Amino acid sequence: MSADVREIPLSTTGERQAVVGNVGAVPGQDWVIVTRGITRDYDMGGEVVRALRGVDLAVRRNEYVAIMGPSGSGKSTLMNLVGCLDTPTSGEYWLNGSLVSDMKDDALARVRNREIGFVFQTFNLLPRATALHNVELPLVYAGVGSAERKKRAVEALERVQLADRMDHRPNELSGGQRQRVAIARALVNRPAILLADEPTGNLDSGTSEEIMRVFEELADAGQTVIMVTHESDIAAHARRIVVLRDGRISSDERREKFVQKLET
Amino acid sequence: MPLVEAIRLALAQIRVQKLKSFFTLLGVTIGVMFLIAVVSIVQGMSNYVTTAVAGKFLGVNTATLRKFPNFQTGNVTDAQWHLWMRRPPITIADAYAVRDALPAGAGWAIDDEKWVNAESKYTNGGPQLLAHATTPQLFKIKSLVVTQGRVFNEEEEQLGLPVAVIGVETQQYYFPGVDPIGREIKVGGLPFRVIGILEKQGTLFGQPLDRVIYAPFNSPMQRFTGARINLAGVIVQAPSPAAMTDVQETVTELMRQRHKLHPAQDNDFVVETSASALSAWDKIRGYLVGAGIFLPAIGLVVGGIVIMNIMLVAVAERTREIGIRKSLGARRRDVMAQFLAEATTLSILGAAFGIGLGFGLSKLLSSAFNLPSGVAPWSIVVALGLGGGVGIAAGIYPASRASRLDPIVALRAE
Numbered sequence: 001m002s003a004d005v006r007e008i009p010l011s012t013t014g015e016r017q018a019v020v021g022n023v024g025a026v027p028g029q030d031w032v033i034v035t036r037g038i039t040r041d042y043d044m045g046g047e048v049v050r051a052l053r054g055v056d057l058a059v060r061r062n063e064y065v066a067i068m069g070p071s072g073s074g075k076s077t078l079m080n081l082v083g084c085l086d087t088p089t090s091g092e093y094w095l096n097g098s099l100v101s102d103m104k105d106d107a108l109a110r111v112r113n114r115e116i117g118f119v120f121q122t123f124n125l126l127p128r129a130t131a132l133h134n135v136e137l138p139l140v141y142a143g144v145g146s147a148e149r150k151k152r153a154v155e156a157l158e159r160v161q162l163a164d165r166m167d168h169r170p171n172e173l174s175g176g177q178r179q180r181v182a183i184a185r186a187l188v189n190r191p192a193i194l195l196a197d198e199p200t201g202n203l204d205s206g207t208s209e210e211i212m213r214v215f216e217e218l219a220d221a222g223q224t225v226i227m228v229t230h231e232s233d234i235a236a237h238a239r240r241i242v243v244l245r246d247g248r249i250s251s252d253e254r255r256e257k258f259v260q261k262l263e264t
Numbered sequence: 265m266p267l268v269e270a271i272r273l274a275l276a277q278i279r280v281q282k283l284k285s286f287f288t289l290l291g292v293t294i295g296v297m298f299l300i301a302v303v304s305i306v307q308g309m310s311n312y313v314t315t316a317v318a319g320k321f322l323g324v325n326t327a328t329l330r331k332f333p334n335f336q337t338g339n340v341t342d343a344q345w346h347l348w349m350r351r352p353p354i355t356i357a358d359a360y361a362v363r364d365a366l367p368a369g370a371g372w373a374i375d376d377e378k379w380v381n382a383e384s385k386y387t388n389g390g391p392q393l394l395a396h397a398t399t400p401q402l403f404k405i406k407s408l409v410v411t412q413g414r415v416f417n418e419e420e421e422q423l424g425l426p427v428a429v430i431g432v433e434t435q436q437y438y439f440p441g442v443d444p445i446g447r448e449i450k451v452g453g454l455p456f457r458v459i460g461i462l463e464k465q466g467t468l469f470g471q472p473l474d475r476v477i478y479a480p481f482n483s484p485m486q487r488f489t490g491a492r493i494n495l496a497g498v499i500v501q502a503p504s505p506a507a508m509t510d511v512q513e514t515v516t517e518l519m520r521q522r523h524k525l526h527p528a529q530d531n532d533f534v535v536e537t538s539a540s541a542l543s544a545w546d547k548i549r550g551y552l553v554g555a556g557i558f559l560p561a562i563g564l565v566v567g568g569i570v571i572m573n574i575m576l577v578a579v580a581e582r583t584r585e586i587g588i589r590k591s592l593g594a595r596r597r598d599v600m601a602q603f604l605a606e607a608t609t610l611s612i613l614g615a616a617f618g619i620g621l622g623f624g625l626s627k628l629l630s631s632a633f634n635l636p637s638g639v640a641p642w643s644i645v646v647a648l649g650l651g652g653g654v655g656i657a658a659g660i661y662p663a664s665r666a667s668r669l670d671p672i673v674a675l676r677a678e
Contacts, residue, residue: 085591085671106595113593124588124675128280140269141593185592 027094032192032224033059033082038091038101039247040077051077053247054091059193059226064219066238067228074247076197079228083116083195084108096192113141117186117194121201123178125170131157131181132166138189156184160214176207183214187223194218196227200234212237232262270605277578277606278613288574289614291567292654295560296615296647300622302556303643305629306549308636313545314538325505326371326405327512328536329354329362329498329519351532352523353494362498365518370511371501373402374481378489378496382438382477383450390437395451396478397485403429403478405501413445413460416480424482428456431474432464451477452488512537564650567614568658575607575662586666587674596667603666607659608652615651619644 027034040052051074059065069075080086081093084100087108093101096115103111117138118124125134135153144152157163160180170178179199186194196215200208216237219225229235241258243251253261278285328334332348340348356374363372380395402408403415416427428449435444439458448455456479465473479485489496502511512535519533579586586599594602623639630637 080672083591085675106597109590109593109595109598112591118591120675124584124591126585126588128276137589138592141589141595141598189593 027097027099030061031058031094032061032063032096033057033226034092034094035081035088036092036094038081038088038093040074040081040086041089051247052081052088055244055247055249057242057249057252059224061192061224062219062222064215064225064237064239065227066235066241067226067244068230068232068235068241069244069250070230072246073244075228075230075244077247078244079195079197079226082193082226083118084111109141113138114189115192117183117189117191119179119182119186119194119196119199121198123170123175123182123202125178125181125185127170130167130169131162131173131184134170134181135166135185135188138185142189152188153184156188157181159187160184174207175203176210179203179207179211180214183211183218187218193224193226196225198229199227200229200231208234232258236262267601267605270601271609273602274606274609278610284574285610285613288571289567289610289617291563291570292611292614292651293567293618293621295563295567296618296651297560297622297625298563299557299560299647299650300619300643301625301629302560303553303640304623304626304637305635306552306556307640307643308626308630308638309552310545310549311638312636314542324407325502325508326538327500327502327508327515328375329358329500329515330496330534330536331494333534333536334497354498354533356491356495358519358522359495359498361522362500362515362518365514366500366511367503367507367514369503370507371401371405371499371503373399373405373499374491374495375402375497375499376481376486376489376491376495380451380477380488382434384438384448386439386442386447387437391475393434393451394476395485395489396476397481397483397489397491398478399481402499405499409463410460411463412443413458415460415478421480421482424480424484426454426456426483426485427459427479428485429460429462429478430458431462431476433472433474434477435461437475449477451479451485454484456483456485508537564654567611568654571607571611571655571658572662574610575603575659576665578606579603579662579666582666583669583674583677586669587671587677590669590671591675599669600663600667603663604656604659607663608655611655611658612648612651615647615654618651619647622647 035055035057037054037056038052039050039054042049042051053074055074055078057078067075067078077086081088082095084095084103085108087103088101091101092099095111098111100108100111112118125131126137129137132150132153135156136149139149139152154163154166157166160183162177162180162184165173165177165181170181173181183194186196194215199215200211203211212234215225215227219239225238227235227238235241236255236259239255241251241253241255242249331351331354359374366372374397376397378395379392382390382393384390396402400416400418400421408415410429413429415429416425420427430438430444430449434449438444438449439447444458444461447458449458450456456477462474462476462478467473481491486492500511500515502508515535516531519535520531523532525532586594589599589602626637629635
């Protein structure tokens with residue numbers, strides 16, 4: 001079966017069951033992300049909080065997916081798992097053909113370095129480093145030599161139209177520019193997925209639109225983008241919207257349908 | 265992360281926080297400064313003693329055949345002393361036998377000495393002089409040069425002429441205001457004609473080296489030094505440092521034969537070298553260096569604790585940075601390397617300042633108290649090594665804490 005995941009019938013019964021969203025998805029090949037029943041429990045002083053209760057998610061290469069949900073729905077937990085900052089309590093997570101759910105610290109660090117480009121709400125740039133140096137950082141940890149590093153960092157900054165600001169420090173840049181530096185940093189290692197966590201959360205609406213245009217261009221150019229947000233108008237920029245509720249996927253639909261529902 | 269990268273990062277971090285970094289490395293700087301200062305002073309004294317003893321007192325590459333040691337470390341027991349006194353004397357025949365047994369190129373001289381009374385027409389008495397009845401080669405072996413006149417020669421030695429070479433103090437006491445050359449000085453009532461004045465030697469271990477009078481061994485001086493009872497010393501000089509052991513063995517073997525010692529018996533004489541003379545100093549130097557290392561070590565420990573604290577603060581302050589780096593792919597060892605490099609760079613920098621200040625301090629002390637000072641290259645290596653070691657020791661705990669941070673928690677930190 002090679003059904004497009006977007007065509008898989010979703011549970012619409014309203015029952016809170018795990019949505020089988022990955023039927024037929026084969027890890028690797030053109031499926032960049034495949035999770036199978038991943039759960040994540042937190043031990044909060046003896047009380048177990050079940051943040052994720054079995055999520056099956058599959059994302060193809062070149063998809064532009066938004067993960068939505070109210071606070072407490074588990075979207076941050078899912079984003080940490082997808083970003084390999086955390087490992088699931090149970091279930092499998094395949095990223096770009098490798099099973100990362102069993103990996104240890106250093107292996108995960110390597111995966112983050114090679115396969116994932118993070119874009120954070122608060123930008124998370126090193127304040128004392130120039131834009132260029134910030135963009136070079138992932139390459140430092142990839143062991144790239146300094147000449148090659150600079151060349152690739154400049155290229156990445158050019159992609160976000162910031163080549164002329166590469167010697168500026170974050171505090172000399174506007175919010176939108178900072179986020180574009182962060183995007184350049186996320187792209188510099190040519191990751192399998194760009195993982196954005198509330199990328200417009202700290203930006204005004206005009207700048208938010210600007211950043212959304214950058215994401216769209218990247219998606220058009222073939223970059224897989226996964227964006228976590230709680231704002232539906234931001235999520236509506238993505239081509240597929242996955243909604244989480246109480247630790248499970250409650251809906252998974254194409255933009256058209258999502259926008260339709262928004263309007264009604 | 266490559267080491268170069270970690271060090272570059274560390275230097276950048278230190279530059280950003282100059283004042284804080286300065287206070288952080290102060291402890292190490294002070295520790296290393298005192299270490300270097302003490303070692304330099306000890307080294308200076310050591311150089312002084314070595315050149316003074318080896319060059320002036322004993323001569324270079326020389327060994328001296330004596331009845332018993334002239335230099336001892338520690339106290340000599342009465343029993344030991346009695347044993348030494350019962351040894352057979354070193355005879356004049358022994359001295360010439362030694363000369364004939366030496367390989368070509370080796371130097372040889374008889375140097376018999378004793379404190380004697382002297383007199384001259386130009387003064388009413390004076391202090392005792394250390395009289396040497398010696399063969400002329402002695403001047404060459406000991407690098408003794410005259411500032412006025414000349415030393416006596418082989419011919420004067422063979423004829424046993426009563427000529428004398430005197431030290432500057434002898435001149436001051438016995439020829440005040442007159443040129444001694446060609447004038448007479450009496451030892452034991454016998455006149456000696458002064459033919460040369462030696463260059464000033466100064467003192468060694470408080471012994472005046474200039475209150476001396478040298479006369480040919482065959483001259484009547486040998487009566488006053490008691491050469492026929494026992495020769496104070498027969499000096500041999502090896503042609504090169506490498507030949508020293510050979511020459512020593514030649515002399516030792518010859519004397520054992522002459523004293524008819526069988527293999528089980530110990531030597532009943534000594535062949536003393538500057539090395540044996542310096543062993544006393546080496547012992548003292550050991551204590552001084554020990555103290556010179558122990559006291560600064562306390563400073564280094566304190567310095568290390570300061571660095572550890574500052575690094576712990578740095579890890580807390582930069583938790584978010586650590587989170588960012590981890591999210592971008594820094595492994596535990598990368599974070600560890602970063603903080604270890606920072607602690608170590610700080611500490612080595614502190615040590616480098618300490619080395620500079622230490623040499624300054626030793627120069628200051630040596631000029632203020634008229635002590636010799638010298639640079640011991642090993643002390644620089646040790647200081648840098650200690651600096652690095654302190655940095656690593658102080659950095660390990662903070663760095664490992666940083667490396668174990670959970671990236672999710674670290675990213676949320678403010």
